[in-house]
Structures are given as C-alpha cells and as structure tokens.
Amino acid sequence: MLVIASDHGGAELKEAVKKCLEGRGIVCRDFGTFGDDSVDYPDFGVRVGMAVSRKETAQGILICGTGIGMSIVANKFPGVRAALVHDEFTARMAKEHNDANVLVLGGRVLAADLACRLVSIWLDTDFAGGRHQKRLDKIALLEKKLSRG
Numbered sequence: 001m002l003v004i005a006s007d008h009g010g011a012e013l014k015e016a017v018k019k020c021l022e023g024r025g026i027v028c029r030d031f032g033t034f035g036d037d038s039v040d041y042p043d044f045g046v047r048v049g050m051a052v053s054r055k056e057t058a059q060g061i062l063i064c065g066t067g068i069g070m071s072i073v074a075n076k077f078p079g080v081r082a083a084l085v086h087d088e089f090t091a092r093m094a095k096e097h098n099d100a101n102v103l104v105l106g107g108r109v110l111a112a113d114l115a116c117r118l119v120s121i122w123l124d125t126d127f128a129g130g131r132h133q134k135r136l137d138k139i140a141l142l143e144k145k146l147s148r149g
C-alpha cells in the first residue's frame with residue numbers, strides 16, 4: 001500500500017499518477033486534495049509524512065506545484081526521507097543512494113507521462129546500501145540528537 005496526497009497545484013498530476021499505479025496493480029490511499037480549490041500544502045503533506053513516519057505504510061508520494069513545499073513539510077517527520085525529483089537520473093538516485101521513502105513531484109513542472117516514468121523508476125530501483133547506509137545512519141542519529149532538544 002502506498003499513500004499519496006497533493007495540494008491544488010498537484011491534484012491533476014495526482015490523478016494521472018494514481019492511474020499509472022493502478023496499472024501496475026498498486027493500491028494507493030489518497031489523502032486528498034480533490035479538485036482545484038486552493039488549499040495549503042502543509043495540511044496534505046502532513047498526512048503522508050505522518051503515515052510514513054509512523055510506519056503505517058512504507059512509501060508515499062507528494063505533489064504540489066513545484067514539489068518544494070511538500071518536500072519541506074515531509075522532511076520534518078522523523079524517518080522520512082523525501083526526495084524531489086525532476087528527471088530519470090534523480091528518480092533513480094533518490095532510491096539507490098538516499099533510499100527515499102517519499103517521492104515528491106512538481107505538478108506544474110512535470111508532464112504526466114514523465115511523472116509516471118519517474119514513479120516507476122523510483123519503485124523499481126533498489127537501495128544500494130553500503131556506504132549509503134552509513135550516511136542514512138548519520139541522518140537518523142542527527143534526528144535523534146535534534147529531538148532531544
């Protein structure tokens with residue numbers, strides 16, 4: 001199961017991405033928004049960030065106009081590694097090097113076919129581990145230290 005959410009700037013692309021996921025037999029839970037009414041991206045980003053951080057689901061997708069706001073929100077959550085990707089290379093690296101558990105897309109940046117390709121690359125790529133795991137461990141340690149205040 002995968003969770004997905006967007007603001008109004010990403011709602012149209014979210015529908016396209018959901019279709020691609022359905023085509024791959026992937027069930028996704030849509031946390032909104034639905035339609036074009038202007039909403040605040042943190043209100044929707046928080047739903048995916050929370051679900052992934054609490055390990056209710058392993059992976060999520062967030063979409064806003066640029067993807068920038070959603071990245072900022074999602075990366076506030078412990079254990080969330082949200083990556084904003086724009087092309088095939090960054091989509092592959094997001095998983096291979098960063099083990100990104102939230103993929104972030106720009107609804108006003110990407111055409112639907114490219115966005116679906118990027119989602120597929122992210123889903124199909126394996127985390128390389130090794131030296132990259134050591135780096136993720138450092139991020140996890142940092143999160144722990146910062147949460148102690």
Ligand code: RB5
Pocket residue numbers: 007008009010041064065066067068069070
């Ligand atoms: C909404 O107009 C826009 O600011 C939002 O979708 C996003 O791009 C923020 O980063």
